[in-house]
Amino acid sequence: MELDALEKVCSPISTEITLLKSVLESVHSSGKKYQPMLTFFSDSKTRFITLTIPFQENFNDSLIRISESLHLYSAINAHCVTLSFNANLEKDGSIYDTLIIFLLSEDSAWQINLPYSFNPDNSIIWMNDLFEINQILKENMDSIENLTKDMLTMFYVYTHIDSSPYTFSEILSFLSTTGAAAALHTDQEISFYDLSSDSNPFLVKE
Numbered sequence: 001m002e003l004d005a006l007e008k009v010c011s012p013i014s015t016e017i018t019l020l021k022s023v024l025e026s027v028h029s030s031g032k033k034y035q036p037m038l039t040f041f042s043d044s045k046t047r048f049i050t051l052t053i054p055f056q057e058n059f060n061d062s063l064i065r066i067s068e069s070l071h072l073y074s075a076i077n078a079h080c081v082t083l084s085f086n087a088n089l090e091k092d093g094s095i096y097d098t099l100i101i102f103l104l105s106e107d108s109a110w111q112i113n114l115p116y117s118f119n120p121d122n123s124i125i126w127m128n129d130l131f132e133i134n135q136i137l138k139e140n141m142d143s144i145e146n147l148t149k150d151m152l153t154m155f156y157v158y159t160h161i162d163s164s165p166y167t168f169s170e171i172l173s174f175l176s177t178t179g180a181a182a183a184l185h186t187d188q189e190i191s192f193y194d195l196s197s198d199s200n201p202f203l204v205k206e
Helices: 011-028 061-075 148-158 168-175
Strands: 037-040 048-054 080-091 094-103 109-118 123-127 131-134 182-183 203-205
Touching: 011 037, 011 080, 011 094, 011 109, 011 123, 037 061, 048 061, 061 080, 061 148, 061 168, 080 109
Parallel strands: 182 203
Antiparallel strands: 037 048, 037 080, 048 182, 080 094, 094 109, 109 123, 109 131
């Protein structure tokens, strides 16, 4: 895959893709469902926080959880965010399981599709010849698979809010009630109310 344009927005995007593929492989091998993930970057190369959202059977419910998490974009003045989830994607008349990754910033948006199938032992085979990258532009947004108007609106709104109506701490406190999990990639001290169960702490630090 040609990632030059994406690396100008998020320089470690190749590493992020490799990491997310590895997460999906690990989750699948354990018999679990892939959970949507968002990683917010404070600049083009620095990860700030990663959120993992509980799997929802209804994708509209997943979109609600994603929109709640995207409030962080303006609250931390993020440079960009990656969003990934698993979906069925139609290509050339066939349906493929696909890891879909979005790279979103105020100035650009990209969709990366990574279809896969399964070996006889049920391990994942990545279908490299079907990998594709689409820049989301006004003139092509209606033709991109798995991209609804609701998603487009959500991506645009949350990456273009000038001033967040909520603080970083307020958003973390709320997200801790939703079943989400967070990993902070910074030494910054953050005070918030962790309302998750004691057996499942919301926030961890790398």
